Amino acid sequence: MTEQVQLGSLSPPLQEGPWRGWSFWTGREPFEELVGPFYTRREMDGSYTTGFRPSERNLNSTGILHGGAIATFADYSLFMIAQEAIQGRPSVTVTLNNDLMRPARVDTLLTSRGDVLRTTKSLVFVRGIITSEDLPIVSFSGVIKFINPGS
Numbered sequence: 001m002t003e004q005v006q007l008g009s010l011s012p013p014l015q016e017g018p019w020r021g022w023s024f025w026t027g028r029e030p031f032e033e034l035v036g037p038f039y040t041r042r043e044m045d046g047s048y049t050t051g052f053r054p055s056e057r058n059l060n061s062t063g064i065l066h067g068g069a070i071a072t073f074a075d076y077s078l079f080m081i082a083q084e085a086i087q088g089r090p091s092v093t094v095t096l097n098n099d100l101m102r103p104a105r106v107d108t109l110l111t112s113r114g115d116v117l118r119t120t121k122s123l124v125f126v127r128g129i130i131t132s133e134d135l136p137i138v139s140f141s142g143v144i145k146f147i148n149p150g151s
Contacts (some may be wrong), residue, residue, distance in 0.1 A: 064103035075110035
């Protein structure tokens with residue numbers, strides 16, 4: 001029996017609240033839901049910006065944002081940056097590199113922007129940067145692979 005894959009999409013932009021103008025992913029992503037919530041905004045130039053406001057649950061024992069939370073946000077950002085290249089196809093992360101440059105703190109807005117470097121028949125190469133208060137926090141790069149969930 002083949003399991004049916006439920007793909008998501010970006011919600012319409014929120015109309016009120018602190019994330020007004022931002023969208024969220026409608027697909028089921030249990031781990032991202034545990035770490036986030038994460039948001040995405042389509043810019044006038046067609047690119048995407050992602051956003052995340054860490055809370056106490058995202059901190060490590062020293063009171064700064066846990067590297068795993070940063071990596072999860074980077075992974076989410078990887079896919080949002082690559083939306084046009086992915087075109088709704090089922091896909092997974094095959095490589096994710098994170099270079100942490102400075103700590104991030106609770107309740108500060110983290111945003112991410114990036115570029116698709118190359119798209120092949122089965123792969124998308126992406127790079128991006130996560131910032132907080134206009135300072136770089138993390139640079140990341142990754143490779144997304146298109147999959148056939150039925151095989």
